[in-house]
Amino acid sequence: MAPLVVLISGCSTGIGLALAARLGQDPDKKYLVYATMRNLAKKEGLEKAAGDALDKTLFVRQLDVTVDDQDKSIFEFIMGKHGRVDVLVNNAGFGFFGPLEAMSMEKAKSMFDTNYFGTVRLIRAALPIMKKQKSGRIVNISSILGHLAMPYMDVYNATKFAMEGLTESLLPQLKHFGISISTVQPGPVATKFAETMSTNSKAEDDNIIVSEDTVKEMTAFQALLSKPDLFTAQETGPVIDVIVECVQAEKPKLRYPTSENVRSWVAKRYREEGVTGLESLFE
Ligand SMILES: NC(=O)c1ccc[n+]([C@@H]2O[C@H](COP(=O)([O-])OP(=O)(O)OC[C@H]3O[C@@H](n4cnc5c(N)ncnc54)[C@H](OP(=O)(O)O)[C@@H]3O)[C@@H](O)[C@H]2O)c1
Incomplete structure (x- = not known):
């Protein structure tokens, strides 16, 4: 069988890098x-990380998911080389932790532009190709925060809720074209995500003033996050296992939680009326 042509966004670090290396080094190519x-x-x-696979089964290319037309250029390039695109993994994303009023509008818009519109851009560019070839697989790297809101990550939660809605909406439209679409939902994962989030979350606008009471509330919540086991980060390997399961499934599911913790938290949300977000876990 001809190899599947895969495009992944956000491969400089973390989940994107590990997934690219895993697929590129597949022993059966x-x-x-x-x-x-x-x-x-x-x-x-x-x-x-690519090792021997580099420039044989793994190719590194530039793509900023927030820049219009780069989406088309990358697909044109791949089509010129292979005449098809089989799998699209929307992985690029970043977070922000802090009170909403401490986040500049510029940062909020840029987060939507990356996490959500970046996904929309690449799917829009992929669909004409996948619909024509009557096959394709789209995998959106979402989060448990696409189902349960984490206090102080307001806009990030919203980008992932939006990604979940987009995925659910497209699924029935695409299945008649032989195209599947799924979300993968990790809880915390041991990547640079938290470190980048902490840098991103530093006050960036001198005009932004957060009250002492708000800081006190947030600090109390942060203390809860260190509760043992609850937010222990999952290693990247098992997360990649789940993404690969989604890429290889004969009939992909709509959603792929990456751990039992995520599965049970999300189930709790839908079982129990009144659960509004992750803060319910601390009650
Ligand atoms: N780690 C977690 O706890 C966790 C949990 C749930 C979901 N997720 C999701 O998993 C995905 C991958 O995150 P990660 O954990 O691997 O974090 P990461 O190590 O920080 O990787 C994020 C990747 O996204 C890239 N990126 C950011 N903005 C971009 C843009 N405009 N265009 C292209 N690439 C861009 C980053 O590139 P630069 O190096 O250039 O910044 C980096 O390659 C994200 O969508 C994240 O929301 C992560």
Whole structure:
């Protein structure tokens, strides 16, 4: 069987890098992976992880998911080389932790532009190709926070809720074209995500004033997050196992939680009326 042509966004670090390396190094060479990142100056880690697969079954390319037309260019490039795109993984994303009033509108818009509209851009560019070839698989890296809101991550939660809605809405429209669409829902994962989030969350606008009471409330909530077991980060490996399961499934499901914890928290949300968000876990 011809190898599946795969495009992944956000491969400079974390889940994107690990997924690209896993698929690119498949022992049966089942995949040709286009591992993209917005800044090619960061490609060294991925190139190292790719090892012998580099430029054979794993190709590193530039793609900023917030830039109009880069989406079309990357698909045109891949179509020119292979004449098809089989799998699209929307992985690029970042977070912000803090009171809503401490987040600039610029940051809020940029988060939607990356986490949500970045996904919309790539799916829009992929659909004409996948519909024509009457096959394709779209995997959106969402989060448990696409179902349960985490206090102080308001806009991030909203981007992932939006991603869940988009996925659910497209599923019935795409199945008649042989295209599947799913979300993968990790809880916390041991990547640079938290570190980047903490840098992103530093006050960026001198005009933003947060009251002492708000800081006190937030600090009390942060203390709860260190509760043992509840928010222990999952290693990247098992998360990649779940993404690969989704990529390989004969009949992919709509949603793929990456751990039992995530599965049970989300189930609790839908079982119990009144559960509004992750804070309910601390009651
Ligand atoms: N780690 C977690 O706890 C966790 C939990 C649930 C869901 N997720 C989701 O998993 C996905 C991957 O996150 P991760 O944990 O692997 O974090 P990560 O290590 O911080 O990786 C995020 C990736 O997204 C890229 N990115 C950001 N903005 C971009 C843009 N405009 N265009 C292209 N790429 C861009 C980053 O590139 P740069 O290096 O250039 O910034 C990086 O490659 C995200 O969608 C995240 O929301 C993560």
